[in-house]
Amino acid sequence: MQADIILTTLNSTYQHCSFGLRYLYANLGDYQNKTQILEFTIAREPRDIVEQILQYSPKIVGVSVYIWNAQESLEVVSILKRVAPQIKVVLGGPEVTHESDTQKICQIADLTVKGEADFLFRDLVQQYFENNMWPEGKFLSGALPEIKQIASPYPYYSDEDIKNRIVYVEISRGCPYRCEYCLSSLDKSVRTFDIDLFIADMQTLINRGCRQFKFIDRTFNLTPSVCTRILNFFLEQIDLGLFLHFEMVPDRLPQDIRDLIKKFPAGSLQFEIGIQTWNADVARNVSRRNDLVKVKENFAFLADETGVHTHADLIVGLPGENVESFGRGFDVLASLRPDEIQVGILKRLKGAPIARHDLQFQMVYQDNPPFQILSTKDVSYNEMQVMTRFSKYWDLYANSGNFKNFMKLVREIASVREDQSYFKEFFEFNAFLSKRFSQNFGIALANLVEAAYIYLTTVKNVDEEKARQVLIQDYCIDGKRDLPKFFKTSAQPTLKSAMSDEMKSNLPKRQQRHLQKAQETC
Secondary structure, three states: OOOOEEEEEEEOOOOOOOHHHHHHHHOOHHHHHHEEEEEEEOOOOHHHHHHHHHOOOOOEEEEEOOOOOHHHHHHHHHHHHHHOOOOEEEEEOHHHHOOHHHOHHHHHOOEEEEOOOOOHHHHHHHHHHHHOOOOOOOEEEOOOOOHHHOOOOHHHOOHHHHHHOOOEEOOEEOOOOOOOOOHHHHOOOOEEOOHHHHHHHHHHHHHOOOOEEEEOOOOOOOOHHHHHHHHHHHHOOHHHOOEEEEEEOOOOOOHHHHHHHOOOOOOOEEEEEEEEOOOHHHHHHOOOOOOHHHHHHHHHHHHHHOOOEEEEEEEEOOOOOOHHHHHHHHHHHHHOOOOEEEEEEOEOOOOOHHHHHOOOOOOEEOOOOOOEEEEOOOOOHHHHHHHHHHHHHHHHHHHOOOOHHHHHHHHHHHHOOOOOOHHHHHHHHHHHHHHHOOOOOOOOHHHHHHHHHHHHHHHOOOOHHHHHHHHHHHHOOOOOOOOOHHHOOOOOOOOOOOOOHHHHHHOOHHHHHHHOOOOOOO
């Protein structure tokens, strides 16, 4: 095996694949035939990764670095430069684009390309192999590439990618908003790819068997004409069982977009909707703009008139927000009936303007990836630990779709509280779980079911048979038949699905569970 150029990265899991590496490869021109893409996961042993890279005897190794693989990438680069110092190691990606001179990995590598590298990397390679020239210094940056001149990465998704992995696509780059916790706040404008060429690429992917498309545009619905053109394209072929993920501006759903999304089958569209905070003062602190009246109207429309799967985001630890304020916002958002609420813990992305609040709001972060907030003036370290567990358990019980009936019962219990707080009700369940489990990962589904049963019957005094039937329905939602020992009787529920087999096979498992309705025993 021989390749003068290796493009590599460590993905978080196998199902993810690197969009950025395919862009670099697409734009290498004549150097493609000298280049090999190698993708690994963060679970892979760094020494094994280096061994595989060296099998190709490369002269240049490009490494894509993100917040989720920063530590592992450092280990790989450290080993590579120690055992093969003659190889030029080039870094790129959002994690090394900002505050680069303070990062150990940038000091070890030969060069760090800052910003969009579609053309910068190509020019670097060309100069090195044709003129034996290498840039002076440790860092390389340049003007943003003309977006309509960037070669398409989509032909470089393999058949294996299309069949078994998430296929990422984008119609635009940039974001017009200035939310300070996000690196997109540094963008000056939104740039859009040629829509005719993009649609032709999407048609080719569909013809090759692609059925799931994840758009990474920060503001897919920013330009209604582009949004409706793309939605119409996919709608014409929706009977193939397509699943589309978009990140949407929450207060921007004009009538023409509403009319279109109403036509999509239930579960075929997923909207990721960033709310982040419902506290107006906190939103101002981080330059987040939302028309909350329109946000409520749009959520009501999505819940009542469409089959869109909604995934709404809130962030714990924003400057000026305490747990009580977060809980109030959580309750408001939950009342709007999103399918999922992602409770995220604030992370300090390198270069993000939120760093300006560090002193005033006593923002303390981890030193190492993922640079998660540890405490603020308004949220103590212990409270942040509690909310970190809340986030994890909420994902296991509410977002997973494995506990639809249980969560419905929790909501009913919350409705008779004096404060009627869904947040506080789950907060109490979170405290129970935190005492029961020593860790909040690697917990078997049967153990989660048993914990919920014990909580309902011993803490909330729910009738044992009622609790049992609710949780059996949840446990069997994927068609499971082998009940945990503490539940076994002669009767088990049977499930029926209103979804077609083709639609079920193409939707992600999580969305299938949210659509599934548990039925009483026949």
